[in-house]
Amino acid sequence: MFLRYFLFEPFGITITLSDFGYALLVLATVCLTAAGNVINDIYDVETDQINKPEHVLVGKSISEQSAYTLFIILNVIAVGIGFYLSNIIGKPGFSALFISISAILYIYASYLKRTVLVGNLVISLLVAFVIIVVAIYDLMPAITPQNKAVQTLIFGLMLDYAVFAFAVNLIREMVKDQQDVKGDHNSGIQTLPIILGKTRTNKVIFSVTALLIIGLIYYLYTYMFQNQVAVLYVLFLILGPLLYVLIKIWNADTKHDYRKLSGILKLVMLFGVISMAFYQFML
Template sequence: MHILHLIRYKNILLIILVQLLIRFALFEPFHIDVKLDTLHFFLLILTTICIAAAGNIINDIYDIETDTINKPDKMIVGKLISEQAAFNLFLALNIIGVGLGFYLSHSIEKSPFFTIFVLISATLYIYASFLKHKPLIGNIVISVLVAMSILIVGIFDLIPAITEVNQSTQITFFKILVDYAVFAFLINLVRELIKDIEDVNGDYNAKMNTLPIAIGRDRARYVAFFISLMPILAVIYYIVTYLYKQQIAIGYFLIFVLGPLLYSSIKIYNATTKKQYHHISTGYKVIMLLGMLSLLLYPFILK
């Protein structure tokens, strides 16, 4: 059970859910040409979650000092699992993930795609050991990697299946994935900033230089508030541009995506305590889930 918490199983389950939704709620109902058969698609999911889990582990290893202050009751590495055991698990998951990525790249005859997994794995390590300490840069990098967990399905399943006949359709559906990846990037970016504000005391004692340490808690809150407006504007644009004739979809996005986004932005603007920031961070997790569940609506949107 400790290992499940170490790899942040809730985040892992969200990745699995999103990739399954893309394949079986977005691609299959429209009979989109895909490159991976069912077995290889599940290997792609396994590859993604192995590398993501490894990234979560190395992040916790480097966060031992800050976690003793920020969340001592939730510490796992150094308390419930030894640092050496955690590092061994990190290595094992990386080897499995990158190895499967190598196999998948060759199976679809796109050998250079293997470098994507190597770069993601390396970036997760660099983020945990170095970039996380830098104002805003680390937040942006980890948010890009979150977005990649969506785009990777298109890269391995849609792009290799493009022909002269289906090119227009394949590109259309890849653009849908890009839209969701941008949404995931923005939501995660706001959440990362909120977490930095929430954890400012432990990060300061560990001599990190996150955004709230560099410019102050209040200024960082205003930055987070400003960025939180971007997904709101993006969702409004999406509704007005693509969903204006789909009442079910409009209702879902207004109630379950736009409403929570507006609520969270207001909360950011008025937040002052660690408890309030934690509440906002949890809220953005829920918004991410609700946003991805909207993939179930596409049989109605594109009918």
């Protein structure tokens, strides 16, 4: 919803979907996300019994068969909505996106998650997809020669945020691997901490976080420097927490350390999305 009300409406962007259609797109995305969580919980029962036994649902609050049924229902809803919206915008082939994401979520939980770094990259790409799918369904079909310049500008901003979401989530996924290393090891899941060790993985996380900070400083100086409020917002609510993560990750060791850093990265993601509100005062 941030995209429509923080970027589209302030700039008078031509959109394709009605409010109802946009709500359906949000619902489809939520269903896919929920389906991913369900199938992940199914395959992570053994791991979660070690890493977070108090949060194990499959086999306790819900049977495995019921969880599979819920996974199928959520995917059917998401794919059905995707098919409907794709036909509404005159691009029936776009429905393959939702079918592909549904399949990837299953493959991720059953196989890719056990492959070092590949699972982290895949889930981070899916997080970025949440932003891109809005551009695909609501922005791109409405591009005409007359509005191409402004539509392309907003599309570029959405790509920037997709890259930001990908980077922050990738860092958080690696931090979570550190947090869950014991259960992952017992379940035969190959993650960076298991392959490289916790100390070296901390250094990898440090390096990726440093690259993100450098990129954000460049972006801030290039595109947002003329707005003092935006600069202060980014410095204190995005760069500040990332610098804290950068400093603390070097010597992080306990489960509590990694859980705290994971929570901070969640907030960084949230504050990053909210920063969209500043562009109406800068462009």
